[in-house]
Amino acid sequence: MGFELLVPENKDELFTLMAESNYYLLAGGTDLFVKIEKDLINPDRILDLTNVIEGPKLEDKADKVRISATATHGELAGSPLINREFPLLAESAESVGGVQLRNMATVGGNICNASPSADTLIALYALDASLKLESRNGSRTLPIDEFIKSPGETDLGRGEFLKSITIPKLSGNYRHFFNKVGRRNALDISVCSMGFVLKETDGKIEDIRISFGAVAPKIVRPDSVENYLKGKKLTRKVLPEAKDLLKNEISPISDIRGSAEYRKQVAVRSLEEVVNS
Amino acid sequence: MNIKVTVNGEEYEREVRPDRRLIDFLREDLGLTGVKEGCGVGECGSCTVLIDGESHLSCLTYTPQVNGSEIKTIEGLEEDGQLHPLQEAFVETGGVQCGFCTPGFIMVGLELLEKNLNPSRQEIRKWIEGNICRCTGYSKIVDAIELAGKKLREEGKKIEL
Numbered sequence: 001m002g003f004e005l006l007v008p009e010n011k012d013e014l015f016t017l018m019a020e021s022n023y024y025l026l027a028g029g030t031d032l033f034v035k036i037e038k039d040l041i042n043p044d045r046i047l048d049l050t051n052v053i054e055g056p057k058l059e060d061k062a063d064k065v066r067i068s069a070t071a072t073h074g075e076l077a078g079s080p081l082i083n084r085e086f087p088l089l090a091e092s093a094e095s096v097g098g099v100q101l102r103n104m105a106t107v108g109g110n111i112c113n114a115s116p117s118a119d120t121l122i123a124l125y126a127l128d129a130s131l132k133l134e135s136r137n138g139s140r141t142l143p144i145d146e147f148i149k150s151p152g153e154t155d156l157g158r159g160e161f162l163k164s165i166t167i168p169k170l171s172g173n174y175r176h177f178f179n180k181v182g183r184r185n186a187l188d189i190s191v192c193s194m195g196f197v198l199k200e201t202d203g204k205i206e207d208i209r210i211s212f213g214a215v216a217p218k219i220v221r222p223d224s225v226e227n228y229l230k231g232k233k234l235t236r237k238v239l240p241e242a243k244d245l246l247k248n249e250i251s252p253i254s255d256i257r258g259s260a261e262y263r264k265q266v267a268v269r270s271l272e273e274v275v276n277s
Numbered sequence: 278m279n280i281k282v283t284v285n286g287e288e289y290e291r292e293v294r295p296d297r298r299l300i301d302f303l304r305e306d307l308g309l310t311g312v313k314e315g316c317g318v319g320e321c322g323s324c325t326v327l328i329d330g331e332s333h334l335s336c337l338t339y340t341p342q343v344n345g346s347e348i349k350t351i352e353g354l355e356e357d358g359q360l361h362p363l364q365e366a367f368v369e370t371g372g373v374q375c376g377f378c379t380p381g382f383i384m385v386g387l388e389l390l391e392k393n394l395n396p397s398r399q400e401i402r403k404w405i406e407g408n409i410c411r412c413t414g415y416s417k418i419v420d421a422i423e424l425a426g427k428k429l430r431e432e433g434k435k436i437e438l
């Protein structure tokens with residue numbers, strides 16, 4: 001125990017501090033401080049990003065929305081813009097923790113923590129979000145799936161931080177669906193979660209994007225299921241094939257929250273719920 | 278490090294270690310023992326305080342993060358020896374049994390009533406899902422928040438955080 005917690009006032013200060021020694025970055029602290037409390041990590045220096053990332057939390061651009069990495073789950077869930085453009089994201093943010101936690105926990109922290117059960121990741125994967133990372137040498141942008149490497153591991157380099165998330169707007173009439181299965185509703189890590197956006201034209205699926213959480217080391221976008229469903233009607237008839245395809249795309253583990261077989265069944269069952277919804 | 282905070286309307290300037298949790302600062306340095314530690318890892322809500330008008334968990338907050346902020350704890354609610362209407366409502370409905378969870382429920386309940394003095398029971402239940410009570414079975418806590426909203430509405434009062 002015993003760490004320094006510094007609150008740099010701007011990017012320049014942050015980059016200088018980052019260059020000096022090892023560090024952990026801090027946003028809401030709801031993952032980082034729990035890890036410290038449980039003795040999983042033992043940092044010497046923590047750098048608080050709160051003042052570094054300036055500008056509006058949410059920006060409405062013509063064909064996209066930009067979200068600051070330090071936007072909290074409460075801010076996403078309560079935003080009329082997010083509820084209108086990306087109800088899936090609003091719903092997934094609303095499902096995280098309780099009020100106090102949502103006031104603290106940021107979307108950037110949810111992403112960078114890279115948990116396979118992170119709730120906003122479900123929505124960000126389905127919505128084809130891209131991330132902007134910044135360092136003293138400039139910035140780079142990459143799709144969310146390239147950023148997340150494995151549980152707890154990202155492509156974030158030394159001296160870099162996640163600045164913002166950009167999501168292209170969906171045009172036309174989309175439906176969405178979010179499902180999180182856990183042992184209790186509040187404050188639980190899910191056994192399986194699923195997000196999904198869908199656009200139908202003349203009763204046939206024109207665009208469909210599905211994401212599953214907690215059934216593989218990363219969030220899964222089952223391409224084969226999406227491709228199979230495109231152009232078809234969303235009825236019970238497509239279920240057997242879609243379910244088989246899905247089973248091949250996921251590789252859940254068994255842990256204290258549920259067995260691999262149980263998780264597979266929950267995932268398949270979520271797909272059924274979509275058809276019935 | 279040196280930090281300045283306003284707690285329950287009073288300004289404090291203190292030298293603290295940067296790894297001092299806000300809950301320890303409030304309880305031990307300022308003597309505000311109404312802030313309770315149940316779990317220490319964000320799961321029970323008993324350590325809830327208001328930071329700049331929003332409920333936060335003081336067990337997952339470190340003192341340097343609140344430099345310059347305004348904090349409110351359960352001790353800051355009474356006025357001239359009179360309980361706050363939400364505190365009164367907890368007494369009236371029997372929403373307090375052992376009382377350990379009560380400050381947390383009251384602080385988070387205040388944030389709800391500040392936004393909406395007429396929440397439905399379902400809205401109240403959803404709002405307090407981050408708080409755990411081992412005694413009351415929750416319904417009397419929901420009653421208390423509902424009753425406080427009703428009284429405040431009838432008296433034409435608002436909650437300011």
Ligand SMILES: Cc1cc2nc3c(=O)[nH]c(=O)nc-3n(C[C@H](O)[C@H](O)[C@H](O)COP(=O)(O)OP(=O)(O)OC[C@H]3O[C@@H](n4cnc5c(N)ncnc54)[C@H](O)[C@@H]3O)c2cc1C
Binds near residue numbers: 163
């Ligand atoms: C009681 C409880 C319930 C929870 N419930 C849920 C839940 O239902 N669903 C869910 O998905 N999660 C849940 N969580 C986990 C956690 O709250 C979320 O993952 C949250 O989004 C983390 O955000 P934060 O801002 O608190 O991150 P922090 O703890 O500050 O940071 C998390 C990690 O990300 C890094 N980081 C943060 N921001 C940046 C940035 N901008 N650039 C680079 N790196 C960064 C940090 O260095 C750290 O490694 C829960 C946690 C608790 C304690």
Ligand code: FES
Binds near residue numbers: 324
């Ligand atoms: S003590 Fe802070 S949430 Fe339990």
Ligand code: FES
Binds near residue numbers: 372373375377
């Ligand atoms: S009254 Fe005892 S824990 Fe709630």
